Amino acid sequence: MQDVQEAKALVRAHYQALDTAPIDHIAEILGHRMSDDCLWRGFHPFNERTSPSAVAETFWSPVRQSLARMQRREDVFFAASNHNMPDGDIWVVSMGHLMGLFDEALLGIPATRKIAMLRYAEFNRVSDGKIVETAMYCDLLHLMRQAGIVRFPDQTAAHLVQPGPRPHDGLLYDAEDPAEGAKTLAVIDRMIFAVDAANENPDARTPRDEMRENWHDDMLWWGPEGIGATYTIDRYIEQHQAPFRRGIADRSFNGHVARLAEGNYGGFFGWPNLTLTNAAGFMGIAANAVRADMRVIDIYRREGDKLAENWIFIDMLHFLKMQGVDVLGELM
Incomplete structure (x- = not known):
């Protein structure tokens, strides 16, 4: 249980530092808690990256540049060992929205100068006090829709800025049974x-x-x-x-x-x-x-x-x- 709580604390500190870092210091901040050879996976066009500097250059710096005054609006947070490797490293999961003022275009998605919310879910594997593997998935089509680009107008269900859990109990910062x-x-x-x-x-x-x-x-x-x-x-x-x-x-x-x-x-x-x-x-x-x-x-x-x-x-x-x-x- 202590390993799980230590991994949670590490990732929470990582987010706090990342979300408040000046844009030109993001690579340095990532390097404090990510291993030098970390494996980072993201949706297209980000794909696979293998160092904190590459993650900063490819993903976090452009996102932070586009979403001015970004806030992490976290709805779910939990951690446990991997079912596939129960005796292995701890994985920490976070889900919610990255919210900011959409002031600069991102990947050709036009800026709106209005509030925007980028859906995200992230898995981080923690080993020996470092984040060594990450899956950071975000819904760019959802952001496009907020910018007025309805690429799939015939989608079969509803477009929504999606809330967190109905009972508002998804942030498991403390130890669970x-x-x-x-x-x-x-x-x-x-x-x-x-x-x-x-x-x-x-x-x-x-x-x-x-x-x-x-x-x-x-x-x-x-x-x-x-x-x-x-x-x-x-x-x-x-x-x-x-x-x-x-x-x-x-x-x-x-x-x-x-x-x-x-x-x-x-x-x-x-x-x-x-x-x-x-x-x-x-x-x-x-x-x-x-x-x-x-x-x-x-x-x-x-x-x-x-x-x-x-x-x-x-x-x-x-x-x-x-x-x-x-x-x-x-x-x-």
Whole structure:
């Protein structure tokens, strides 16, 4: 338990220093708590970087330059060992929004001089007092929508600036009962198994029967821009699951880099999680035969013995670019 709390303290200090650092000192600040050869993964076009200076130059300096007077609006924070390596390093998870005044263009997304909120979720692996691995996923399509660029007007669910957990209890700064985290991880694992079973035999159960085993009927699914957010099992099936399963074929699960839970919260990420084919048209993109990857972070809230909320980050820009649709290139 002490290792978990030490890792949390390290990451919280990292965020405090990073969020208040002058832009020209960001690389130096990152170097205080990130290892020199850290592996950092980000959504397209950031991708993989391997040093604090590269992370600063590629991601944090441009973001801080664009979002003036940035604040971290954190909604979820938890830590635990990786389910895939239970005796290994601790992973610390943070999710929320990076909020600021969108005063300078970012990657061709035009500035608005208005408040903007960039959805993010981040996993940090801590080893020997340093952050040695990071997955920092942020929803650039969502930021584009705030700037008035509606690239996917026919998305099946709702565009929202997404709130944190309904009970406002997602910041697990203090130690939690390990038994509660084990319950959360068990429900997440059971849900993954149900999805895999549905992929193997889609006719074995109805989508509603599949869902209600692991989800509350009033579940909230906070999906990425291009798909959107939806509420209740029935509307989730209508507004995401059914369009996704109609459009997508030959899904291959590639595994998770990390999957963990603490208290009522848990999540995972992959690089990539899934490889699949847009076989019948998805997100308004014509059907094609390309095998495309989905890099995904999922964050969950458990309530009782079922899941109540799910926040999803998918690297849509990378997924679409593999199919020949360069959304950021269209802005140039």
